[in-house]
Amino acid sequence: MKGAVFIAASAAIILLLGLVHLRYTFSGPLLQPRDPELTAKMMNISPVITREATMWQVWVGFNATHSLGLILFGAVYGYLAICQREFLFRSWFLLALGFSALLGYGIIAKLYFFSSPFRAIVFATILYLAGIFVNRL
DSSP: OHHHHHHHHHHHHHHHHHHHHHHHHHSSSTTSOSOHHHHHHHTTOOOTTOSSSOHHHHHHHHHHHHHHHHHHHHHHHHHHHHHOHHHHHHOHHHHHHHHHHHHHHHHHHHHHSOHHHHHHHHHHHHHHHHHHHHHHO
């Protein structure tokens, strides 16, 4: 039971990050460039891969799908930890998949984000590993 609490807390952190990121994607200036000219250019220039979208559309779409990935992780692992903990802890595949996802988010956050989301992901990863460890005792 204690291990499930740690994993549920880890999932809650990631879920919250995803929800906040989704809100910032569609409202407010926090995920917009500081330079209004850059925003205008992004709204008028397409990426090399296609002319069907602008860089702004790709930017918003990337941020939205990134948020949805975090929300999905938080919802699934939160549900598993709370409602299906025996199933979760018997599945090394699910435990390894969750850890791999957190590790991947952590690496990306370290390389491309700022310190707050990186620290939150590291904390969530520590809680996740603590959940596995406590459950094995």
